[in-house]
Amino acid sequence: MLSETILEMKDISKSFPGVKALDRVDFKLRKGEIHAVMGENGAGKSTLIKVITGVYEKDAGIITLQGQPIHFKTPQEAQNKGIGTVYQEIMLCPNLTVAENMFIGRSHNPIINWKQMNEKAEQLLDSLGIPARATQELTSCSLAVQQMIAIARAVDMDCKILILDEPTSSLDEDEVHTLFELMRELKDRGVGIIFITHFLEQVYEISDKITVLRNGKLVGEYETTALPQIELISKMLGNVLEDITKLKKHEPIVSETPIPVFEGVGLSSIAGVRPFNFAIQKGEVNGFAGLLGSGRSESARAIFAADKVTGGIVKMYGKRVKIKTPLHAIKQGIGYLPEDRKGDGIIEDLSVRDNIILTLQVLKGFFKPFSRKQAEIFASEYMKKLNIKTPTSDTPIRSLSGGNQQKVILARWLLTNPEYLILDEPTRGIDVGTKVEIQKLVLKLAEKGMSLTFISSEIEEMLRTCSRLIVMKDREIVGELRGMDLTENEVMNVIAHGGKN
């Protein structure tokens, strides 16, 4: 069976100041093919997409669409030629109806034929099997359905290529499957789909071909069935893979009279977590396990007083202390890396240097600014220690990749030399290489005597690093697992059966 090539890219290069984002990359998409583009953050996936859709202009190379050389200047042009793109964040208007969302801005005719539009929308929804009505308001649809409507909008007009950039990151498992149904339907119609995701299982479930990029270079194009997962990872990472398997947990340092570094009794916060007791020993790494919404983040936030604390007693080294605001917590030697990096962590427009010294500077006081020289010493020390990739310490943090931003926030806390550091989803949305680096760092810090709480939605990450897991369900603690050889099944078991008695 000879499948027809719709999109071919040859020798594509694209540079940004100081970075070669794409270096002579080839890419080929055939009719009716689901093609996953894989790589770490910064590998060049997004740049590749943006070159196709005309967001960026390529520096060199040729792109042909069905044999015709193309050169899009705007995303709209690409759209008109049948290349639809759906991004990670749903870019629709929640207050409009489904049909309006599908057709708005599509026609230049100022008079809208509502009846016709709704009929057309209904037809399209039916044919794609999307469970929504045309006149329904968008907000009343689930996230997955909204995502599908975004796709319907993209594929509406004679679509040849559909680009999906991390479409599944905010969907739950069932929703992912409904989305995959839709992707298969489109595939049968001969649409070529480019699929970008961080979830390896999803790649194996749906894609036909995989193209791997690393550091802006093409590693290769593979048949999905012919590329075992472990090989895919090693191709994405280069040589980091060995490091994962080498990770070794340490037993916590237990002193003879075990006074916990931190102890909270009956802690509760405005975020609605049930009053809970929690203590952590010196050099211990523990984790809060549980499903999304189980209260794992809320508990961590309650400890740090990130949400308004409504009750409970807190002790540091057995001594009662007051922690009512984050500043109190910081002064007691507690650090908290928030789950929402963009919303709660980075100060977007400030330099990497200012972002690193921020908390230490706050600790030192309003009237005692660090000299620029001192700040630079701190910044460059941690940029080196944590291998933060940035052109200079003056670069605004927003222009760094997600993984590097996370490292800057980590550096910010490490600089304050905390007794107890809470890491809430430090590995979310960052590349695998950095994930491993962070896990290694957690173990190293614990070995040096720091107490850490490590929260991750990927249970294996916690199993690799934590010697104690606190399992949460419905905003309360339902169990605790200790030991160096915990398995995923044990955790699942507690989540499934805990809390009933």
Add this chain to the structure above:
Amino acid sequence: MRTLKKNVSHLFLPLSVMALLIIINLIKGADYFRITMVNGAFYGNIPNILFGASELVILSIGMTLVTAASRGQDISIGESATITSAVFVQYVLQANEVTLLTIVVGFLLSCVVGLALGAFNGTLVSIFKVQPMVASLILFTGGRSIAFMIDGKVSPILANEISNKIGTVIPGVPIQTPIILTVVFIALVAVLFKTTNLRLYVETVGINPNAARLNGIDPKKIIFLTFLIMGICTAVAGFIAVNKAGRHDSVNLLKLIMMDAILAVAIGGNALIGGTFSITGSIIGAYTIEMLNRTLLRLEIDPAMIKVFKAVFIIILMVVASPVVRAFFTKALAKVRSWSLLSSRRTERIAEGAVLSTTNSAEKEE
């Protein structure tokens, strides 16, 4: 070097506007920069601009900080300055004999009033989360009436030797006093920035208040603080303005100056939605506005029409400086560059092609 480059690019807009105005003025008359000595003090176009812009410069500094932290503007600064100066005037008038001490105490008293007014606005904005513009609308509406009540009558006269010196020149000093006071104020602000973390805190709060809180900075306190600083700025500006005028006109003193102050902040390259800021930019912006006002006067435009010309000038300025136009120029520049690069490459390639074709033909011949 890098920071220098960054700073200069930030100041590109105000500096280029200033340059443009200077060119216009030089075309109008080459004697623009001429400075004359009258009664032992410098006079001329430049000293006049520095003199006239004093209050605006001081208020723009406060406006920059309020904007950066609270992501909004204080529109009551003219009214606030009118109230503080009314208190100053009343204190001076009730004294039997006006000494330097009287003036200083009066000034300090007006600073306390300024702080109180700043605290009022600051409380509304930081604690009650009222939009800054709405919060300061209250004082904007009622401020002049309050000042009138403090005055007790229309325009009390401030006729004493020291006030006269503060408003014009001190004999023996060649530079007009308001200019000196402004320079001193700017220097104090510079010291404030040097010795505290004000910039880091204000920028952090303005960019991401959530993250600020989680890192131990209380956004409420910082926003409140910027309004307090604004209060001091209004007291100083009111002090200079009333001494310049020699009487307290509660209706017209620094009327609508918040418009110019906001404009100065914008011309200075600062985002009106808060975040990173440049005080230097705002200061240059303030002087630029004064320069513009005086340029229009110098061009002998009918005073009734001056506002129209000012408005047109500002429209042009804002459009040219808008991100849309800037992006267009950056793109155009990049295109010109890539085109020249491409054409140079093309000539290379043609040369290569020529070599290739000769070898090809050579092969064929074989």
